[in-house]
Amino acid sequence: MCEDPWVNDLRVRCATEADLAALVRLRDDAARWMLARGIYGQWLPGELDEHHFRRVMAHGEVWLAEVGGRIAGAWELWWEDEAVWGPQPAVAGYVHRLMVDREVAAPGTGRLLLRAAERRVAAVGRTCVRLDCLAGNAQLNAYYQHAGYRVVGHKEGKPQPSGTPKSFTLLEKVLRKAG
Numbered sequence: 001m002c003e004d005p006w007v008n009d010l011r012v013r014c015a016t017e018a019d020l021a022a023l024v025r026l027r028d029d030a031a032r033w034m035l036a037r038g039i040y041g042q043w044l045p046g047e048l049d050e051h052h053f054r055r056v057m058a059h060g061e062v063w064l065a066e067v068g069g070r071i072a073g074a075w076e077l078w079w080e081d082e083a084v085w086g087p088q089p090a091v092a093g094y095v096h097r098l099m100v101d102r103e104v105a106a107p108g109t110g111r112l113l114l115r116a117a118e119r120r121v122a123a124v125g126r127t128c129v130r131l132d133c134l135a136g137n138a139q140l141n142a143y144y145q146h147a148g149y150r151v152v153g154h155k156e157g158k159p160q161p162s163g164t165p166k167s168f169t170l171l172e173k174v175l176r177k178a179g
Contacts, residue, residue, distance in 0.1 A: 015074065026071060030100070063076075067106075084158060093117065095131040114147055131171050135168055136167070
């Protein structure tokens with residue numbers, strides 16, 4: 001569990017089986033939000049189903065953030081990601097599918113979710129957080145860099161749910177040790 005389950009007004013908790021439909025809705029809504037703003041090539045509605053999130057829960061973690069009893073956002077936390085990063089020592093947590101509900105979440109919620117993920121990674125003794133971001137999404141790449149992540153590589157031809165491989169920027173943030 002995250003040592004501090006409250007992040008600002010957000011309540012952060014692990015997702016459960018009962019949250020699967022809400023996770024799919026949140027992901028699809030985020031995909032529709034991107035498409036409505038001309039952000040193509042990232043996510044499409046309907047790409048992921050409950051089975052996807054159930055599988056992640058079995059091998060990693062899915063976290064939810066709630067405010068006032070409503071889901072404001074979520075993210076996946078994996079403990080390895082060989083498909084993208086190759087074999088690695090157990091020093092990192094891998095953040096995937098960071099998403100917010102823009103009707104519920106206040107501006108800045110995405111950063112708060114990233115910080116909660118970073119705290120969770122540090123709590124299990126790992127020293128960095130890694131993520132990948134669609135290479136062609138300059139705005140999102142800049143967002144992660146402004147959050148303290150640095151570009152450490154690129155992954156060409158990463159398989160996607162849609163079946164069309166895509167290129168990704170690999171980003172990493174080294175966590176400060178407490179003390």
